[in-house]
Amino acid sequence: MLSADEWDILLLSLKVSAAAVLGALPLAFGLAWLLARGRFPGKILLDGLVHLPLVLPPVVTGWLLLLAFGNNGPAGRWFAEWLGISFMFRWTGAALAAAVMALPLMVRAMRLSIEAVDRRLEGAARTLGASAWRAFLTITVPLSLPGILAGLVLGFARSIGEFGATITFVSNIPGETRTLPIAIYSALQVPGSEAVVQRLALISVLLSLGALLASEMLARRSSGGRANHGF
Template identity: 65%
Template sequence: MTDWLGLGPDEWSAVNLSLRIAFWATLASLPFGILIALVLARGRFPGRILLDGLVHLPLIMPPVVTGYLLLLSFGAKGPAGAFFEDYLGITFSFRWTGAALACAVMGFPLMVRAIRLSLEAVDRKLEAAASTLGASRIWVFATVTLPLALPGILAGMILAFAKAMGEFGATITFVSNIPGETQTLPTAIYTFLQVPGGESAAIRLTVISIAISMAALVGSELLARRIARRREGA
């Protein structure tokens, strides 16, 4: 039985799973993204360039390599995977949680870059003024820095979400392509293209993917323009 979009149960399953994975991948990586972006934007320490390179490495490394490294580290026999499963009860291999982890890793560089640029655009004089009034550094960061950097944070979240929606190589390498568990939009499109008569379903999912990606890019561009206007007015 199909709905008004013409999507069947398997297609809807892939769309819903992709949205869930992208949401949790973005939400779970956000605190780390803000922290790393703050360190790169404000920190001055040996190894800063190396840290910046490590953060952006998933962007230039083949996604299959990233997925394989995740499999070695977070798989059932990997050190991190065994720790999470034994002590926290979280299993990554061949689970949607593993797909969320792979998507978070792949989208992390985009998130960090957007947040970092926004933090660098924050007027340090406003932070200094708040400090002179007796506010602690944590309070200044929470009430001054973060609100001013909010457009960049939102832009980073949107880009990471869009990247998670389109992630294929690292996901299929790490958690395979299991319908209802790890089969996201890209892997579903790949599956439908491998079976006779699956082209129409692949086209429908492709249109949905394009629509989501375009909406994310437009939203990110609008936020980037807002940041640019704020810089010009500073």
């Protein structure tokens, strides 16, 4: 079974990934909604920016995070001053890196499900007395819920596997930023730790596979499973 250290690594990974996807959720949903429904100049540019972490070398993303969210970076200073959150060499920084890397996947899943919502249903809700905001909350959000959940699960899986941007941005600090992949990388540097690598790798495979299966099931449900609720 796992040693105490390995348990800590697993729990840290889960904490970092959960914080990453939950923190990114409002931004991801907002961006997904804008890209699905908005008509504005620069939409293609915004779309490109959202997807950038998907194609950029992770080490570049990590370096850009360092510039922006480091102790002397503009965003880093703002967070420290107004919210008292610092990212450098802390698990919060690992969560931020994971969130940025997971964002494109989350936005894609959510955008597809928002685009699949029949807008005429919102019009019907308006004629029944619902304000635009209420129609959004009672029609658009519940109908795109499977996509929102799929985005969360997919983002979570991506966060669990995050390595390059994290190690560049917040380094490799046991108990703070040494998540599963970074722990595996560290163990590989130490001769005779094959068993540790194997155990941690197995956990990674199980977590990722579980998340992928979950998101696949959610996607299926959204594409017609609702008919199975009644007869």
